[in-house]
Structure formats: C-alpha cells, structure tokens
Amino acid sequence: MTMELLRKPKIINVGARNFHDSLIAQGADSVHVDWKPPAGGDQEMMKLLDKLDKL
Amino acid sequence: MAVKSLVLKNEYRDSIFLMRISKKLEELEGVQKASAIMATDANKDLLRDAGMLTDEVKGASSNDLVIVIDAASSERAVEAISGAEGILAEEAMKRVEEAEVIYKTLDSAIGAEPESNLVLISVPGEFAAREAERALRGGKHVMIFSDGVSEEDEIRLKRLGKEKGLLVMGPDCGTAIINGIGLGFANVVKRGPVGVVAASGTGAQEVTSLISAGPGISHAIGTGGRDLHDEVGGIAMLMGLQSLADDPGTEIIVLISKPPSPEVAKRILKAASEVGKPTVVNFLGGDPKIIEKINLIPAVTLEDAAAKAIALQRGEKPKRVTFSADLNEVKNTAEKEYKRIGPNQRYIRGIYSGGTFCSEAMLIVRDLVGDVYSNAPLKPKLKLKDSNKSKEHTFVDMGEDEFTAEIGKPHPMIYHELRQKRILQDASDPETMVILLDVVLGYGAHEDPAGALAPTLREAKKIAEREGRYLPVVASVCGTPQDPQNLTAQEKKLKDAGVVVMPSNAQAARMAALIATKGEAWNKMVG
Numbered sequence: 099m100t101m102e103l104l105r106k107p108k109i110i111n112v113g114a115r116n117f118h119d120s121l122i123a124q125g126a127d128s129v130h131v132d133w134k135p136p137a138g139g140d141q142e143m144m145k146l147l148d149k150l151d152k153l
Numbered sequence: 154m155a156v157k158s159l160v161l162k163n164e165y166r167d168s169i170f171l172m173r174i175s176k177k178l179e180e181l182e183g184v185q186k187a188s189a190i191m192a193t194d195a196n197k198d199l200l201r202d203a204g205m206l207t208d209e210v211k212g213a214s215s216n217d218l219v220i221v222i223d224a225a226s227s228e229r230a231v232e233a234i235s236g237a238e239g240i241l242a243e244e245a246m247k248r249v250e251e252a253e254v255i256y257k258t259l260d261s262a263i264g265a266e267p268e269s270n271l272v273l274i275s276v277p278g279e280f281a282a283r284e285a286e287r288a289l290r291g292g293k294h295v296m297i298f299s300d301g302v303s304e305e306d307e308i309r310l311k312r313l314g315k316e317k318g319l320l321v322m323g324p325d326c327g328t329a330i331i332n333g334i335g336l337g338f339a340n341v342v343k344r345g346p347v348g349v350v351a352a353s354g355t356g357a358q359e360v361t362s363l364i365s366a367g368p369g370i371s372h373a374i375g376t377g378g379r380d381l382h383d384e385v386g387g388i389a390m391l392m393g394l395q396s397l398a399d400d401p402g403t404e405i406i407v408l409i410s411k412p413p414s415p416e417v418a419k420r421i422l423k424a425a426s427e428v429g430k431p432t433v434v435n436f437l438g439g440d441p442k443i444i445e446k447i448n449l450i451p452a453v454t455l456e457d458a459a460a461k462a463i464a465l466q467r468g469e470k471p472k473r474v475t476f477s478a479d480l481n482e483v484k485n486t487a488e489k490e491y492k493r494i495g496p497n498q499r500y501i502r503g504i505y506s507g508g509t510f511c512s513e514a515m516l517i518v519r520d521l522v523g524d525v526y527s528n529a530p531l532k533p534k535l536k537l538k539d540s541n542k543s544k545e546h547t548f549v550d551m552g553e554d555e556f557t558a559e560i561g562k563p564h565p566m567i568y569h570e571l572r573q574k575r576i577l578q579d580a581s582d583p584e585t586m587v588i589l590l591d592v593v594l595g596y597g598a599h600e601d602p603a604g605a606l607a608p609t610l611r612e613a614k615k616i617a618e619r620e621g622r623y624l625p626v627v628a629s630v631c632g633t634p635q636d637p638q639n640l641t642a643q644e645k646k647l648k649d650a651g652v653v654v655m656p657s658n659a660q661a662a663r664m665a666a667l668i669a670t671k672g673e674a675w676n677k678m679v680g
Contacts, residue, residue: 110259113276129254132257135215
C-alpha cells in the first residue's frame, strides 16, 4: 500500500514554494506547482470548470 | 506619513513567500508597515483597519498581488515599492537560471511526473480539498498541510484514500518524515528503527528530535488533529500504523495524540496490539491504564514517549524521566532563580508557538501549581476572556487563529513579532514570576528563532529589573544539531540572554513549576 512511498518519496509540491525549496535542500525528489486560485478564486466558476473536466 | 501601493495584476504568490517580502520591506529605513498580500476581500478589510487601503488597492481583485507601504515620507514609500519589485524580479530570474520545470496545475504535474507518489498541499484551506481529491484520483498519497478544510471534506477524502489504498495525512498536518525526508515543519533526524504516527505536528517534532539523539527515526507519519475524532474514525492513524507494521525498517512504534474518543481509542489500541512490534502510546492527558491493559507501553509526555522508545530499542526497562541532568544541579539552578524573585511575583506565563507544547506544559504544571488559564484551556472554565491579557497562571498558544489572522502575521514558528510583544507585556506585569517558552527549529521554521527572541528576552529582564524585580525565563528548544538552525547554537543564544534552557518541553514546564513554587514542587516531582 505505502511501501513504495516509504522506500522513496517523490513529491509534487502544491502551494508554499518554501516547502519545495526545503525538499530540494534535503536532496529529495520534488517538483513545484506554481498554483494559483482556479477561475480567479470564483467558487461558482470553479464548480463549473470541475464539471466540464469530468466530462 | 505616506501610504503608497502597487498592484500586480494576475500575480499569485503563496502567503509564506509574501510574508518574507513584507518582513524584508519593513526592515527598510523609514518604513513603518509593509504588506505584500493577495487582494482578497478579507485582506482588503485588514488593510482598511490598518489605514492602508488605497484607491488603487480597493479596485484590485483577489487575483492580484498588492504591495502597500506605510512610510515616514513619500520618497521612502516609493523606494520600498521599487525594493519589492526588485525582490520579485530577482526571484523570477533565479527560477529561469535554475532552468527549473514549474507546473501550472497539479493535473499537468501528475501527467508529466508519473513516478511521483506524494502530493504536498499547502494552498489556502478553501481550495485544499479540491487539490487533494485530484491527487487521490491521480493515484497519489497526500499530505494536506493547509488548515481550514471542513471535517466533512476530511472524511470524504480519507474514505476515498482508504478505498484506493492511499494515505491522507491531514488536513492541518504540519509534520511528516518519510525515509529521512522532512515534509512541512520537520527536523533533520538520524535514520533509525523507530516509526512514529502523530496527530500533532509539534508532538511529532519533539518526539522525533529526542529519538534522533538515540536510535533514530524510520518514518513519522502525520494524521492531522481531527483524525481521531469519532466522525473521522482514525483512518489515517490506522493506515499509518499498518504502514509501519509492514515496513521492515521499523522495529518500534510510537503513537501520539490527544485522547481520542473511547470508540476510536479502542480500535487504534486493538490494531496496535496486533502489529507485533513494541508500541509506545502517548494519548496526551489520557488514562494510561487502558493502554497498559493490552500490553502496550503508555507514556505521559512526549519526552516520556521518546525515552521509552529509546529504552525499548536498547533492551532496557523503560523508566520515567523527570529531569535528565544531575538532580542536584537542577535543584541549584531552580534555587538560583527563585531566590531572586520578589514576594508579589506569583504566576507562570507560558507563551507558546506550538499548541501541543502548550497543552503538555499545562498538564504538567496544573498538578504542581494549580489551575492554568489559556486561550486553549484544559477545561472550558479556564478559558481566558481576553486572549491578549494574562490572568493568574496563563499559558497562551499563539499559533491559534485568533493571533495569526492579522495581516502578514503567519504562524509564530515563522514570525515572532506577536510573541515578542506578549513577552514584553507579561514582563511588565508585576505578578509575573516566570516566563516559559518553546522554540521550534527545523525546516519550515524561522531561520534563527533564538536570535530573534534573545534581544526581546534581554529587554524583558531589563523591564523587570527597572521596576526592582528579577524575572526568570525558562525555555526548551525542539530540534537537532543537524537542523539548519543548529540546536546547540540556538540553545547557546538563549543561555547567553540569561534563559534557563531545558532539554525538553516537559522538563521546561517542570523547571518553571519548581521556580514558581520556590522549590516546593520538588518532592511531588522527584519523590
């Protein structure tokens, strides 16, 4: 279940850049997502986009 | 006084990064206040309250990054604004130079990085569940650092994860260590055979740091504070426990949490007793008898949990630690402090950055000095009416939302200004007898917390001295010599400022109680 994770975590960091930088400093495998609020943070629009995604 | 602003359309930066910019700008000459924030409605309200809401910022949207400077003169404000532009440009340049691949969305990252197995999420709470669900649907384990996720979402995500065999650590999971890699707020620990599952981030930090001086840590899996609520049912703790049971590198297990609901406690303890590896359980403030009954090892404090895990690994009989230094030395240190206290100084003031440290210290101290008031009290009747004012023995958890919601004032493990103010406030109170603190090191924490606090602590002692009092300060530093801040160097900075530095939060609380009772608590503690 989690064996592969515990053997070698390979991380996708979404949010605080600082956490990605710390992971890189530790020699970890990490990529960063330059996250922005989807649909400009408009919750209604976000729901609509999510629905479209599922189609 | 002049207020100037700059609006950067459709620019998003995370709050920790923005706080660092704000802080750098506030250090510039002539700058009273600087705010680099996203122009959300809530942030605009805060700017209005601070008298910093310019017309330009009023018109900005939540998608825009704004920089607002309140400076002594218009020239200074303009200088600071261009300083901010410089910092942002420099950061963008660094990314280009490093030729780093940066993804725009989680979906694109999952698509391009099929080997990835864990998504670390620290976006604002209202968006975190959405990203976590995408990660789980993409087949990835998840750590949600963000708080502000509803319990309903937590249950839904954890059930989805369980169905897919994926671990959901959090929401509000501050700390994890996976095969030596620290995620979120984590210390640099020695690799070894002890595995930890913890519902508290600072709890995990204290236990892993202390065990690092002994046999070392295999993994520390976080669950988030609500995992052991009835409604969530301990899904993450049970999965974490199973992971450590299956992990050949883990020989001893430590479980850390506040007391769970009886139903969840039963389920967890039963699962733990079936693992077949020695397991130490610390349900902070809970009843140790139910743990003992099924042949697991109860621990009363975080340090006690670490000490018992270390003893088990060495094949020794676990014993309780009250003070780890020579007892005469401890007694002398306390005496030196309390001999100088005046008759009107009566109360301990605990000023904490870690919520679990605050709770643990209250549990220890209440048996020795009596009731402790708090913004996060052990009993409802001990809740402070005004969290900003101490009453009798008061321990405040400055990581609570009420303190961190102010603009540009993130967690006290990163930013010390609010704690510094509180220290000086309590130092001015003639009834304050001892100030008690935690200092947390590791990745994610402030780069030099002792260096930031030491001048304030010196000032606090001077304030008391000017009014004819002596003010003892007791602290413990949670961390390791391998941390970027270096435990030994941090402890020295505090000692040089006249602080009594103890090797654990539990021992610091006992030392404070010893000073506050002028030694009377000794027999109760040591017997």
